[in-house]
Amino acid sequence: MNTSFDVSDDIDVAWCPGCGNFSILSTLKKTLSDLNLEAQQLVMVSGIGQAAKIPQYFKTNYFNGLHGRALPAATAIKAVNPSLTVIAESGDGDMYGEGGNHFIHTIRRNPDITNIVHNNMVYGLTKGQASPTSQRGFDTPVQVDGVILEPFNPLAVALSLDASFVARAYAGDQKQTKNILSKAIQHKGYSLVDILQPCVSFNKVNTHGWYKKHTEYIKDHKVSDKEKALHLALQTDPLLLGIFYQNKEKQTFETMHPIYEREQTPLIKRSYNSEVVKQIIKSYQ
Amino acid sequence: MESENQDISIIIAGEAGQGIQSVEQLFVTLLHHMDYYVFSTKEYMSRVRGGSNSTEIRASLLPVNSFVDRIDILIILDEKAFDHVSHRVTDDTIIIGDDKIVSSISHPHVFSFDFTRSAKQIGNVVYANTIAVGLLASLFHISSKELQKHIASFFSGKSEQIINDNIQSMKKGISFAQTLTSSIQIPEKIKNDLNDTNSLLLLNGTQAIGLGALAGGVNFISSYPMSPSTGVLTFLASIGKKTNVFVEQAEDEIAAINMAVGAWYAGARALVTTSGGGFALMGEGLSLAAMTETPVVIHIAQRPGPATGLPTRTEQGDLQLAVHAGHGEFPRVIYAPGTLQEGFFLAKRSFDLADRYQIPVILLSDQYFVDSKYQTSSFLELGKKPNHHIVRTTESYERYANDISGVSPRGIPGYGSGYVCVDSDEHDEAGRITESGEVRKQMVEKRLRKMQQIRKQSILPTLYGSAQYETLLIGWGSTVHNIEEARKKMKTDRISFLHFSQVYPLHPKTKTYLEKANRIISIENNATAQFDQVLLEETGISADAHILQYTGHPFSVETLLQKIPETIQALEEE
Numbered sequence: 001m002n003t004s005f006d007v008s009d010d011i012d013v014a015w016c017p018g019c020g021n022f023s024i025l026s027t028l029k030k031t032l033s034d035l036n037l038e039a040q041q042l043v044m045v046s047g048i049g050q051a052a053k054i055p056q057y058f059k060t061n062y063f064n065g066l067h068g069r070a071l072p073a074a075t076a077i078k079a080v081n082p083s084l085t086v087i088a089e090s091g092d093g094d095m096y097g098e099g100g101n102h103f104i105h106t107i108r109r110n111p112d113i114t115n116i117v118h119n120n121m122v123y124g125l126t127k128g129q130a131s132p133t134s135q136r137g138f139d140t141p142v143q144v145d146g147v148i149l150e151p152f153n154p155l156a157v158a159l160s161l162d163a164s165f166v167a168r169a170y171a172g173d174q175k176q177t178k179n180i181l182s183k184a185i186q187h188k189g190y191s192l193v194d195i196l197q198p199c200v201s202f203n204k205v206n207t208h209g210w211y212k213k214h215t216e217y218i219k220d221h222k223v224s225d226k227e228k229a230l231h232l233a234l235q236t237d238p239l240l241l242g243i244f245y246q247n248k249e250k251q252t253f254e255t256m257h258p259i260y261e262r263e264q265t266p267l268i269k270r271s272y273n274s275e276v277v278k279q280i281i282k283s284y285q
Numbered sequence: 286m287e288s289e290n291q292d293i294s295i296i297i298a299g300e301a302g303q304g305i306q307s308v309e310q311l312f313v314t315l316l317h318h319m320d321y322y323v324f325s326t327k328e329y330m331s332r333v334r335g336g337s338n339s340t341e342i343r344a345s346l347l348p349v350n351s352f353v354d355r356i357d358i359l360i361i362l363d364e365k366a367f368d369h370v371s372h373r374v375t376d377d378t379i380i381i382g383d384d385k386i387v388s389s390i391s392h393p394h395v396f397s398f399d400f401t402r403s404a405k406q407i408g409n410v411v412y413a414n415t416i417a418v419g420l421l422a423s424l425f426h427i428s429s430k431e432l433q434k435h436i437a438s439f440f441s442g443k444s445e446q447i448i449n450d451n452i453q454s455m456k457k458g459i460s461f462a463q464t465l466t467s468s469i470q471i472p473e474k475i476k477n478d479l480n481d482t483n484s485l486l487l488l489n490g491t492q493a494i495g496l497g498a499l500a501g502g503v504n505f506i507s508s509y510p511m512s513p514s515t516g517v518l519t520f521l522a523s524i525g526k527k528t529n530v531f532v533e534q535a536e537d538e539i540a541a542i543n544m545a546v547g548a549w550y551a552g553a554r555a556l557v558t559t560s561g562g563g564f565a566l567m568g569e570g571l572s573l574a575a576m577t578e579t580p581v582v583i584h585i586a587q588r589p590g591p592a593t594g595l596p597t598r599t600e601q602g603d604l605q606l607a608v609h610a611g612h613g614e615f616p617r618v619i620y621a622p623g624t625l626q627e628g629f630f631l632a633k634r635s636f637d638l639a640d641r642y643q644i645p646v647i648l649l650s651d652q653y654f655v656d657s658k659y660q661t662s663s664f665l666e667l668g669k670k671p672n673h674h675i676v677r678t679t680e681s682y683e684r685y686a687n688d689i690s691g692v693s694p695r696g697i698p699g700y701g702s703g704y705v706c707v708d709s710d711e712h713d714e715a716g717r718i719t720e721s722g723e724v725r726k727q728m729v730e731k732r733l734r735k736m737q738q739i740r741k742q743s744i745l746p747t748l749y750g751s752a753q754y755e756t757l758l759i760g761w762g763s764t765v766h767n768i769e770e771a772r773k774k775m776k777t778d779r780i781s782f783l784h785f786s787q788v789y790p791l792h793p794k795t796k797t798y799l800e801k802a803n804r805i806i807s808i809e810n811n812a813t814a815q816f817d818q819v820l821l822e823e824t825g826i827s828a829d830a831h832i833l834q835y836t837g838h839p840f841s842v843e844t845l846l847q848k849i850p851e852t853i854q855a856l857e858e859e
Contacts, residue, residue, distance in 0.1 A: 014718075043698045045547070048709070055706075056717055061698035063550055064708040064718075065543060066573050072507075072540040073547030077698070079531055080505060080553040084699050105536035259531045267504055268552035268697070270529045272671055277499050280524055281665055284486040284496075 001026075003033035005058050014053055020171035020197025021050060024118060025057055027174045031181040042085045045074040047099065050125050051091035051118035068098025071106040071115065075253065078111050080267045082254045085185070089116040093123050096132040096152050103154075107161040110190045111253040116181070117154065117192070118171075120199035121206050128202035138205060155233035155244060158192045159226060164250040165191030166229065167243045170215055171198075172208055180243060189252045196239065218242040292322075292345030293471060294355050295421065298370050299362025302334040304414040308360075309340045312418050315435050316344050317487045317660060319427055324349045324659040328838065331512070331596040337369035344425065350624075350659040351766035354841040358424075358469070360417055361386055379469055381420070383413075394468060398461045404454065408446075412454040419458020424471055429459055482660055486625075489658035490650055490763075491516035493625040494584060496664070497632025498556050499528055502671030503582075505555040507533045507544035509563055512596050513652035514586035517558040538563040542570030542581070549579045550707060552675060552697035554636050558584040561603040562593065568610045571645050575615035577707040578685070578693070578732065580639035580646075584632075587651040589837050598837030599652035601762055601810040607647050608789050608819060614729070616642070616736040619789040620744075621649045623765030625661040627786045628654070631744075633668075638742065640674045642735050643695055649788065651810070653839040654763035678703030684716045687727060691734030736790070743792040750781030756853055757802035759828060761785040761809070761816045764840060768808055771845035780849070788816060791823040799826040804856050806849070808832045810840065830856055 006029065015021045032042065044055035048067035055062035061084075065073045074088035095103055095117045106115070121138070123129045129142045132152035139146050158166045165187040169177040177195065184191035196215065198207050216238045221228060229245035254260055259267060297305050309325050316323045324343040330336035343349045354373045361367050361382040367374075367390055374380070376393055384397040398420075404412035415436070422432050433452050440448045488496075495517050508518045518532070525532045531553070535541035538559055545555035559567065564585050574581040585607060589600035607619050618638055622628040628650070635646040678696035682703025686693045693714075696705045706716030711728060713719045749769050756779060760768045765784045772782045783798050785791070799805060799820075807817040807828035812835040814828065821827035832848045834840055 011717075040702060040704065041699050043551070053718070056708075059704065061705045062707070062716075063547065063577075064706075064710065065546070065577075066569055066709055069539065069543040069570070069573075072535065072543040073550070076505070076507065076533075076544040076547035076553075076555070077551040079533070080548050080551045081697075081699060084551070101536050102540055105540065257531065257533075258526050259529065261526070267529065267531055270504070272502050273528070274500075274667055274670060276528055277496075277667065278665055280499065280528070281486065281496055281663070284488045284492065285483060285663070 001030060003029040004039055005029045005032055005060055007057055007059050011057065013057060015050060016201050018200040019050070020120060020199070021054065021118060023171045023174055024116075024177070024195055024197065025054055027177045028054075028116070028181060029058070031178050031185065035182060035185060037085055041083065042087070043077055045070045045077065045086060045088045047090040047094040048125075049091040049094045051089065052094055054089055068094050069102065070094070071099060071102040074113050075106055075109060075111045078113050079254055079257065082112065082260070083266055086113040087116060087185070088113055090118070091124070091131075092117060092119040092121065092133045093131045096154055100132070104157070104161060107158055107163045107190055107192075109253040110164055110250055112188055112190070114184050114187075114191045114193065117194045118197055119154075119194050120197045120203055121151075122199050122203040124199050124202055135205070153233065154192065154194050156230060159230045159233055159245055162226075162247070162250070163192055163245070164189035164247045165243070166233070166245040167191070167193045168239065168241050169193055169195045170211055170241050171195050172211060176217070176241070183243060183246075187246060188248070189250050215239045215241050218244065291347050292343050292349050293357045294353055295342045295344070295358045295360070296339050296356045296370055296373070297342070297360045297362070297417070298337065298339040298366035300335050300365070301329065301332055301338050303362045304411055305338055305340050305362070308414045308417055309342060311415070311436075311439055312421055313342060313658065314439065314487065315418070315422060315427065315432070316425065317482055318435060319425070319431065320482050321345065321425070322348050322482060322660060323487070324351065324657070326352055326653065326657040326839070329597050337365050339366070339370055348660070350657075351770045352653070352657075352839045352841050354843045358421070362413075379465075396465055396468070403457050407453050407457070408450050412450060415451045415454035416458040416461065419455035420462045420465075421458075422455070423459040423462035424465065424469055426471070429456065432459070484663060485660035486663050487658065487660050488625065489656060490622070490625065490628050490654040491520055491656070493628030493661075494622070494632045494648065494650065494655070495520035497629035498582070498636070499524075499530070500629070500664075500667050501633035501636030502554045502673075503556050503636060504529050505531045505545065505548040505553040506557065507535045507541045507548070507555065508558045509535050509538045509541050511560045511563045513588055513655050514558045514560045514563070514584060516655055517556075517584055538566040539570060542567040542583070543573070545581050546570060546574050546577070546579050549581055550577070550697070550705070552700070554640070554671070556582045556584065558586070560586050560588050561590050561606060564603065564606065564610065568612070572611035572613055572615070573709050574645045575611060575613065575617070575732070576709050578643040578695075579707065580643050582635045582639050582646050582648065584648045584650065586655050587649065589835065595837040597652065599763070599810065599839055600835060600837065601651060601764075601815065602812075602835070604649065604788060604811075604815040605818065607649055615644070615732055616739055617645050617647065617789070618739060619647045619649055619787070621762030621786055621788045622654065623760075623762055623784055623786055625659070626664065629664045631786060636671060638739075642692055642739055644735065644739070649762060651763050675700070677701040678705065683714045685712060685714045685728065685731070687714055687731050690738065691731045740790045740793065743790055744787040745792045745794060746783045746785045746798065748781060748783050748798065751778040752781070753778065754781035754801070755779040755803045756781070757798065757805050758782040758849065759785070759805060759807040759816070759820070761788050764808060764810060767840045767842055768845060770842045771849060774842070774846060775849065780853075785816070789819060791819070796824045796826065799824060804829045804853070806830050806832060806852050808840070808845070810834055
C-alpha cells in the first residue's frame with residue numbers, strides 16, 4: 001500500500017533483510033495515513049541505532065538527534081509548538097539504556113507525544129551486545145557467560161510513574177500493532193508503545209518463533225485499571241501484548257505549563273513585546 | 286572619606302542565613318536612591334546555614350565597580366566572622382558588632398552595640414539587620430525621614446506590623462550612630478545634577494544577562510540548577526509568564542541542551558545556563574547543535590574546577606573547555622562580558638548571531654560577574670527587535686542547501702509546504718544520512734565556511750588608557766573593572782589595558798594592538814593563562830608575563846597595584 005509518507009523507492013535502506021523494522025515502518029506509515037495526519041505537521045524524533053534510522057524512510061519533518069536523547073528534544077518541540085504531532089522513536093538500548101533518565105522524567109512530564117520503542121532485546125548497530133531488555137543467560141561478545149542482570153521492565157516502570165498510555169505490541173502482528181499505534185497517537189499525553197521484534201542478525205534466541213511461543217494478548221482487562229495493568233506488566237512469561245493502561249483524564253505537560261495557562265497560541269507564534277521588556281528594565285532604576 | 290579613594294568600603298560578615306543579603310539589598314538600594322554610586326559583591330561558602338560569608342559594599346561619589354581588599358567599616362554578625370576577614374583589617378578599620386561578639390577583639394576602633402538584644406526587644410532577632418542599616422545610613426547623612434520612606438517602600442506588601450518594627454529598628458540604628466560620628470567622618474554628599482544616579486540601573490551580572498537574553502527574544506530556557514549559573518534560570522522564571530518564556534528545569538544538563546536544540550529546531554529561541562561541570566555534560570549536545578546547524582545559546586558561569594571544585598567561588602578556568610568542547614570541527618563564538626553593559630548587549634547579540642549563522646554561541650561569565658552589583662547607564666534603547674532568520678519552506682525545500690556563504694536558509698516544521706529534516710549523522714543537502722566521501726567533504730567545508738563571516742563580526746577589544754603605550758595589560762571577561770581601576774590609580778600613560786569581551790574568535794585587527802606594545806602582561810583568574818593560549822593561536826603573539834590568581838577569589842585592586850609594577854620591573858631586569 002502506498003501512503004503519503006513514502007519516500008522514493010531508490011532510497012538505500014540500512015536494515016538487514018528480514019529485520020522487524022520493516023514491518024514497523026510499513027505499519028506506522030499506514031497508521032499515520034489512516035489517521036489523515038498531514039506530513040507537514042508531523043515531526044519524527046529519533047536517537048541513534050538501527051531503529052532510530054526510521055525517520056530517514058519517511059517523507060515528513062524529522063530530528064534525528066543523539067543516542068538516548070530523543071525524548072528531551074521531542075518534549076521541547078511539542079512544548080514550543082503544540083500544533084505539531086510528535087513521535088519519538090528509537091530502540092531499546094537508546095530509550096531504556098542511554099536515555100533511561102529521560103524516559104523516567106518524560107513520563108513524569110506527560111507531554112503529548114508518542115514514544116515508540118523497537119525492542120529486540122539486543123544491540124544491533126554495535127553488533128550484538130546486551131541491551132537493558134536482554135534476558136538473563138543471553139550470550140554476547142561482551143557478556144560471554146551470558147547476561148547476569150535482571151532485564152529492564154519498561155512497562156512496569158512506566159506504570160509505576162503513572163504514564164498515561166502504556167502498551168506492548170509485536171512487530172510480527174501488523175494488524176494489532178496498527179490498532180495499538182493508532183490509539184497511542186490519538187491519546188492526549190505521553191504514550192509508550194514497546195514493540196517486540198526479532199533481530200535476525202544478532203539475536204538467535206528471541207526469534208519470531210520464540211515470540212509466538214512466549215507472548216499472548218491481554219484478555220478481559222479494563223484499560224483504566226492501573227493496579228491490574230501493573231500486575232500484568234510484571235508478568236514475564238508469556239509477555240503480554242496489547243494496551244495495558246490509559247488515563248484519559250491526565251493533564252499534559254503543555255496544558256499544565258504556566259505558559260499555556262491563559263493563552264493557547266503556540267509559543268513560537270507569539271510576538272515579542274518590547275514594551276514589557278522595557279518595563280522590566282525600568283524596574284531596576 | 287579618604288581623599289584618595291573617594292569611597293567607603295563596608296564589609297558585612299557573618300554566617301549563612303543571618304541576613305547579610307537583606308542588609309546588602311536594603312542598604313545598596315538605599316544608597317542608589319540617595320544618589321550615591323554603589324558596588325557590592327559577595328563571597329559565600331557552599332552551604333545553606335553557618336560558615337563564614339561576607340559582602341562588600343563600596344559607596345562613592347564617583348562610579349565604582351570593583352572589588353578592593355581595604356575595609357573601612359566592618360560589621361560582624363557572629364564570632365567567626367572577624368577571623369574570616371581579619372587579614373584585610375587595618376588600624377584604620379572601624380569594627381562594629383554586638384557586645385558579645387566584639388568584646389574579645391583587640392583593635393583601636395571597636396564599637397559595640399546591643400544589636401541582638403534591641404532586635405529581640407522590638408520583636409525578632411532578624412531586626413538586627415535593619416538596625417545595622419539604620420546605623421550605616423545615618424553615617425551617610427541619610428535623614429530619618431528619607432530612611433523611613435525607603436523602608437516602607439522596601440517592605441511594601443508586608444504586614445503593617447513588620448513595616449513598623451523595621452522602622453523602629455532603623456531608628457534604633459540611627460541612635461547607635463550618634464556615638465560613632467566623632468570617629469567616622471563621611472562628608473555630606475553634595476547634591477548636584479551630575480550625580481543623579483536615579484536614571485541609572487542598579488543590577489547584577491545575572492540580571493544583565495537575563496535582561497539581555499529577553500531583549501534578544503529568548504522564549505525558552507531549559508537548565509539544571511548549578512551554582513553560580515542558576516540565577517539566570519530563576520530570573521527568567523520570575524518573569525516568564527509576563528514575557529512568554531517557557532521555563533523548564535531539566536532532569537540533567539544533557540536533557541537541558543537537547544531540549545534547547547529541539548526548541549530552536551521548532552522555532553523558539555532557547556537558552557541554557559550552567560557552570561563548567563554541567564557544560565562538560567553538554568559537550569555532545571553542543572556538537573549536535575553544530576552538526577544539525579541548529580542555533581543554541583549557552584551561558585556558562587564559571588567556578589573553580591576540576592570536578593566539583595569550589596562551587597560558590599570564582600575563576601576563569603573554563604575558557605579552553607569552551608573553545609574546544611564538543612567533538613568534531615565546527616564554528617562557534619564565545620563572548621565574555623566584563624561590564625554590565627556588555628552582559629546585556631552580548632546576551633542580546635548571542636541570539637541574533639546564533640540564529641543568523643546557525644551556530645552555538647557561548648556566553649562565558651563567572652561567579653564574580655554574576656554576583657556583582659552596581660549602577661550602569663540604562664539600556665532602554667533596545668535597538669532593533671529580534672530578527673528571526675527563518676524561512677517559509679516550499680515543496681522542494683532542502684535544509685542543508687549548499688549556499689556559498691555556508692548558511693542554508695533555515696525552515697521550521699509546520700511552516701510552509703516543505704519538510705525540515707535534520708540529522709546528527711553526516712547528511713546530504715536534504716538532511717538524509719550519507720556516507721559519501723564527496724558529500725562529507727562538501728558539508729564539512731560548508732559548515733566551516735561560516736567562520737569567515739563570523740570572524741568579521743567579531744567584537745574588537747576595548748583599549749583603556751593612552752593609545753601610545755609601552756606596557757599592554759591584557760584581560761578578558763569579569764576582570765575589566767578591577768584591572769582598569771588599578772591602571773587608573775597607577776597614573777601613567779605608559780601602561781594601557783586591552784580588554785576582550787569576545788574571546789573567540791578574535792577580531793583580525795587584534796594583532797595591531799599587540800604589535801605596538803614593548804611588553805604584554807596577561808592578567809587572568811586561572812592558573813594556566815588560558816586566554817594567552819587563545820591569543821597565541823589566533824595572532825601568533827603571546828604575553829611576556831602573566832599575573833595569575835586561582836584562589837577562588839577575584840583580583841582585588843590592591844593585589845593588581847602591587848603585582849603589575851612588580852611584573853614590569855621583573856621584565857625590565859630580564
